[in-house]
Amino acid sequence: MIGLPHYILLSAVIFSIGVYGVLTRRNAIAVLMSVELMLNAVNINFVAANKFMNDAAAVGQLFSVFIIVVAAAEIAVGLALVISIYQQRKSVDLNDFNLLKW
Amino acid sequence: MDISLLLTEIMVALLGLLVLVLGLALPARGKTVVNRFALLGMIAILAYSITAFSQKASFFNGVYQIDMFGSYFKLLFLSAGILVMLMAGKYISRFEEKSSEFYGLMILATLGMMLMSSAGEFITLYVGLELMTISFYILTAYLQNDKLSAEAGLKYLILGAVSSAILLFGISLVYAMTGTTMFTEIAAAFTMQPALLAGVVLIIAGFAFKISVVPFHMWTPDIYQGAPIPITTYLSVGSKAAGFAALVRVFMVAINGADASFDWSMLLAILAALTIIIGNLIALSQKDVKRLLAYSSIAQAGYILVGVVAANSFGLKGVLFYAMIYVFANTGAFAVATAVEVDTGKTGIEAFAGLSKRSPMLAAIMTICMLSLAGIPPMAGFAGKFYLFAGAVQNGYLWLAVIGLIMSMVSVYYYLGVSKAMYIGENENDSPVLTTGGSTVALWICVLATILLGVYPGPLSELAGYAIQILM
Numbered sequence: 001m002i003g004l005p006h007y008i009l010l011s012a013v014i015f016s017i018g019v020y021g022v023l024t025r026r027n028a029i030a031v032l033m034s035v036e037l038m039l040n041a042v043n044i045n046f047v048a049a050n051k052f053m054n055d056a057a058a059v060g061q062l063f064s065v066f067i068i069v070v071a072a073a074e075i076a077v078g079l080a081l082v083i084s085i086y087q088q089r090k091s092v093d094l095n096d097f098n099l100l101k102w
Numbered sequence: 103m104d105i106s107l108l109l110t111e112i113m114v115a116l117l118g119l120l121v122l123v124l125g126l127a128l129p130a131r132g133k134t135v136v137n138r139f140a141l142l143g144m145i146a147i148l149a150y151s152i153t154a155f156s157q158k159a160s161f162f163n164g165v166y167q168i169d170m171f172g173s174y175f176k177l178l179f180l181s182a183g184i185l186v187m188l189m190a191g192k193y194i195s196r197f198e199e200k201s202s203e204f205y206g207l208m209i210l211a212t213l214g215m216m217l218m219s220s221a222g223e224f225i226t227l228y229v230g231l232e233l234m235t236i237s238f239y240i241l242t243a244y245l246q247n248d249k250l251s252a253e254a255g256l257k258y259l260i261l262g263a264v265s266s267a268i269l270l271f272g273i274s275l276v277y278a279m280t281g282t283t284m285f286t287e288i289a290a291a292f293t294m295q296p297a298l299l300a301g302v303v304l305i306i307a308g309f310a311f312k313i314s315v316v317p318f319h320m321w322t323p324d325i326y327q328g329a330p331i332p333i334t335t336y337l338s339v340g341s342k343a344a345g346f347a348a349l350v351r352v353f354m355v356a357i358n359g360a361d362a363s364f365d366w367s368m369l370l371a372i373l374a375a376l377t378i379i380i381g382n383l384i385a386l387s388q389k390d391v392k393r394l395l396a397y398s399s400i401a402q403a404g405y406i407l408v409g410v411v412a413a414n415s416f417g418l419k420g421v422l423f424y425a426m427i428y429v430f431a432n433t434g435a436f437a438v439a440t441a442v443e444v445d446t447g448k449t450g451i452e453a454f455a456g457l458s459k460r461s462p463m464l465a466a467i468m469t470i471c472m473l474s475l476a477g478i479p480p481m482a483g484f485a486g487k488f489y490l491f492a493g494a495v496q497n498g499y500l501w502l503a504v505i506g507l508i509m510s511m512v513s514v515y516y517y518l519g520v521s522k523a524m525y526i527g528e529n530e531n532d533s534p535v536l537t538t539g540g541s542t543v544a545l546w547i548c549v550l551a552t553i554l555l556g557v558y559p560g561p562l563s564e565l566a567g568y569a570i571q572i573l574m
Contacts, residue, residue: 004278008275008278008297011271011274015267015271018267019264022260022264028256028260031260032260032263035260035263035264035267038264038267038268038271039267039270041271042267042270042271042273042274045271045274045275045277045278046274046277048278049274049277049278049281052278053277053278053280053281054281054282059225059277059282059283060277062225063224063225063228063273063274063277063283066225066228066229067228067270070228070229070232070236073232073236074232074236074239074259074263074266077236077239077240077259078239078256078259078260078263081239081243081252081255081256081259082256084243084246084252085252085253085255085256088247088249088252089249094260097253097256097257099249099250099253099328
């Protein structure tokens with residue numbers, strides 16, 4: 001029988017893969033994709049928790065819809081920033097963006 | 103449910119959209135009119151929100167709370183926004199035809215902060231947070247031809263998105279264990295479970311990033327240095343205060359006192375101590391005033407966190423009081439830095455050399471604001487730190503107050519380093535640094551508020567006392 005802990009475990013694994021991607025990938029687009037992975041892991045959590053904890057009030061599903069919408073806005077801004085920085089430096093490699101350092 | 107109680111938020115939303123649309127529709131000459139309109143609109147809304155201060159209501163079964171705690175922070179965000187708009191005057195001309203969008207996005211960021219401070223559950227909190235940060239991503243990268251600005255924008259976006267995801271994962275765990283996102287219901291359903299504990303720790307991590315607490319502070323200096331100075335100012339005073347408003351509400355309503363077996367205040371105390379020590383020590387070696395103020399703002403976040411750790415009436419009053427005076431002291435310092443950057447094009451300490459001979463007024467204001475940040479009496483920073491540390495001592499965190507005091511003394515060194523350059527340093531150029539009317543007004547407001555609130559902190563602290571009543 002698959003219960004809430006299985007879903008939480010799954011989403012924790014996907015979230016960790018996303019974190020790993022953010023930390024290791026050097027391409028700005030790939031990093032943004034890893035962030036999406038993290039957000040989608042959160043969505044799995046919310047929808048599963050909604051089903052098992054409080055089925056009548058669809059708060060969890062509502063939250064995941066909000067997350068999808070806001071993430072779309074975030075990625076739109078993110079890709080715009082990537083394009084504008086690509087036009088300046090002809091690169092989307094994060095290792096090349098090192099003007100700001102302590 | 104009386105919609106008129108939401109008038110402040112509705113007006114800010116309308117003003118922001120109106121400024122965005124008018125800025126697009128009008129020709130270049132009309133844009134200055136739009137910019138004036140944005141500023142006047144903000145002042146009008148501030149005046150209205152003062153009259154609406156004591157309103158109290160709960161919307162949509164507690165999803166959105168109108169109370170004095172929220173009203174206090176709304177006053178703070180609006181005054182910060184107005185001061186930043188005033189002092190940005192000359193800097194804005196760099197944006198050429200895009201200046202109206204700059205104002206529009208700033209107003210929308212203010213709206214996001216307001217939603218954060220009044221949210222009664224996590225969805226509203228999240229939407230407000232993202233409205234604020236997405237506006238700030240764009241504003242940080244606003245100098246399109248400037249390499250630093252574009253880089254800062256991209257870095258802020260990536261780190262901000264990761265921190266939001268961490269915060270959300272924490273919220274989802276809390277939701278999975280309690281079955282609700284309402285703060286009051288979470289408090290009722292709170293039981294000691296490992297998953298719930300992990301959720302709370304992740305929420306702390308997410309908030310710690312937003313208020314730049316060590317070890318989640320790495321983004322702050324880079325973004326503060328790269329962003330246009332007015333946005334750096336607004337980030338450091340506005341977005342940080344909004345983070346604290348949300349943090350205080352979440353912890354005091356949802357998590358505090360629900361289960362005494364997990365003492366989260368110890369965790370926050372360690373974070374606060376680390377933040378104060380590391381922020382101040384790294385600031386000692388900075389050669390760029392923007393970067394120095396960035397590290398100083400990390401240290402200041404640590405001081406404010408001391409009040410959240412204390413979580414008693416003194417400490418929380420200190421949080422609100424300090425957040426407000428920090429607006430004035432920090433905006434004053436940044437306004438002088440803006441004037442110097444517009445004049446010289448640089449923000450290194452050497453650009454400030456001999457400022458006392460060029461513009462004695464600016465040098466004096468910078469020194470007063472810096473002394474207030476360092477917490478020297480009779481400036482307002484002293485009164486603020488007194489509340490914060492007194493709260494910590496009352497609650498048994500004497501060691502934290504001692505660390506705070508010692509590090510405040512250390513901070514005097516780098517704050518006065520700037521003053522030393524201004525008063526002793528030499529500069530071949532001895533023409534005065536020009537300021538616009540707007541930034542002169544902003545400077546005077548900042549310096550007068552810093553001194554007056556230091557000499558006579560009574561009224562503001564009384565106001566803060568009313569504001570925290572709903573949390574006690």
